[in-house]
Amino acid sequence: RPLVGTALVVLGVLCASFSVKMRRLSRAMIFRNNFQIHRRGLSKTVASASKVSLIPCLNDNYAYLIHNSKTGITAVVDPAEAAPVKAALEKENLSLDYILNTHHHWDHVGGNEELKEAFGAKIVGPLEDEKRIPGIDILLGDGEIWDMEGEKVHVFHTPGHTSGHCAFYMPNSGSVFTGDTLFSLGCGRLFEGTPEQMHSSLSKIAALPSETMIYCGHEYTQSNAKFAVHVDPKNKDLQKRNEEIASLRSQGLPTIPTSIELEKKTNPFLRSSDPLLRDSIDAAESASDVEVFTKLRAMKDSF
Numbered sequence: 001r002p003l004v005g006t007a008l009v010v011l012g013v014l015c016a017s018f019s020v021k022m023r024r025l026s027r028a029m030i031f032r033n034n035f036q037i038h039r040r041g042l043s044k045t046v047a048s049a050s051k052v053s054l055i056p057c058l059n060d061n062y063a064y065l066i067h068n069s070k071t072g073i074t075a076v077v078d079p080a081e082a083a084p085v086k087a088a089l090e091k092e093n094l095s096l097d098y099i100l101n102t103h104h105h106w107d108h109v110g111g112n113e114e115l116k117e118a119f120g121a122k123i124v125g126p127l128e129d130e131k132r133i134p135g136i137d138i139l140l141g142d143g144e145i146w147d148m149e150g151e152k153v154h155v156f157h158t159p160g161h162t163s164g165h166c167a168f169y170m171p172n173s174g175s176v177f178t179g180d181t182l183f184s185l186g187c188g189r190l191f192e193g194t195p196e197q198m199h200s201s202l203s204k205i206a207a208l209p210s211e212t213m214i215y216c217g218h219e220y221t222q223s224n225a226k227f228a229v230h231v232d233p234k235n236k237d238l239q240k241r242n243e244e245i246a247s248l249r250s251q252g253l254p255t256i257p258t259s260i261e262l263e264k265k266t267n268p269f270l271r272s273s274d275p276l277l278r279d280s281i282d283a284a285e286s287a288s289d290v291e292v293f294t295k296l297r298a299m300k301d302s303f
Contacts, residue, residue: 050151050173052215054254055088057081060219061107062256064177065089066170071150073097076121077168077177078217079111086118098148101125102179103165104132108217126157128164140166158205160198161188167205169212175257176208180217184258185241186224187269189301195294199272202293206270210261221245221255227303228268231296232277237265268296 049070055063057080064077065088075098079085089096096119101109103126112123112134124138124146140146142157154169158181165188168177180188181198182205190198205214225242232238241262248255264270271277272289281299283292 050170050175052173052175052213052257053088053092054215054256055079055084056219056254057084057111058107061217062215062219062254063111064215065092065094066151066173066175067092067094068151073149073151075100075148076111076115077215078102078108078179079115080107080109082111082114082118085111085115089119095119096121099123100153100168100177101129101133101136102167102177102181102217103162104129105162105180108179109133126155126164126166128157128159128166129162132164142166156201156204158201160190160193160195160201163192165193165201167201169208171209174209174211175213175215176205176260178205178214178216181205182214182263182267182269183216183218183224184214184221184255184263185228185238185267186220186300187267187297190297195297196290198297199290199293202269206260206264208260210259210264212260213257214259214263215257219254219256221258222249227300228266230303231268231281231299232266232271232274233280234276235266237262241266269293272296 050066050068053065055065057063061080063079063085066075074094074096076085076096077100079099096115099112099115099121115121116123116135122137123135124140125133125136127139127141130136130139140155144155146153146155151170152172156167158165158167161180165179165181167181181201187198187202222245225245228238229242245255268277272292278292281295283295
């Protein structure tokens with residue numbers, strides 16, 4: 001019996017020791033997991049140091065304020081007018097380093113010179129619009145990667161709406177600024193380009209990663225949705241999107257940004273190869289995607 005009692009005491013000590021070790025191990029694992037989660041979160045924060053803010057201008061234009069909290073650099077895309085941009089900068093206690101223009105139309109460059117004079121900002125735009133963008137300082141061509149002091153900006157020449165139009169893609173922040181080439185559920189009118197050019201330009205943008213956020217030049221989504229539903233009535237993703245748009249606009253909220261993934265599912269101008277859409281508009285079975293796009297654009301012009 002004394003031996004049994006001794007054994008029980010020893011067993012109790014071993015169990016207590018094991019319990020302590022397990023608690024320590026558990027705490028260590030929790031700490032390690034939390035640290036890994038923290039590091040993952042920190043990495044996302046660092047990678048997405050640029051914040052994009054929407055600035056309503058004129059009746060339905062959008063300019064976009066881009067501020068990189070890591071570098072301190074601030075830019076604005078397509079300032080139709082100076083006053084709302086100045087107000088946004090003042091609210092955030094920011095200066096302005098760069099003005100990015102996607103094309104030369106007045107409702108995208110109207111604030112250029114006043115903002116340049118007020119802040120000493122450099123104006124950046126497509127090489128093809130050298131003679132048409134007021135105050136331009138930095139000319140960028142198709143395929144260039146411009147270093148905006150720490151933010152890599154990929155430049156795509158996207159003719160169609162105008163001959164010199166470009167889009168700015170910023171992979172670090174997962175954003176693309178499409179001006180009047182690609183809209184939510186739509187695309188720009190063909191003022192200076194051909195359907196072939198616009199189709200090619202849209203295809204460039206659609207090839208970006210699906211999670212890329214799209215910042216376009218106008219709040220045209222609800223109007224575009226009416227046409228999209230008309231030509232693609234069996235599209236369930238579009239039907240759901242149409243309901244969301246109606247809800248947002250009834251509250252006076254923007255429908256931008258949208259995403260590459262969502263537009264490829266719902267924007268008729270990115271869906272020329274879809275059998276149901278082609279059937280809906282009575283496209284010839286032998287029609288190419290460009291021919292279907294051309295028909296869609298003509299239909300939209302008279303819708």
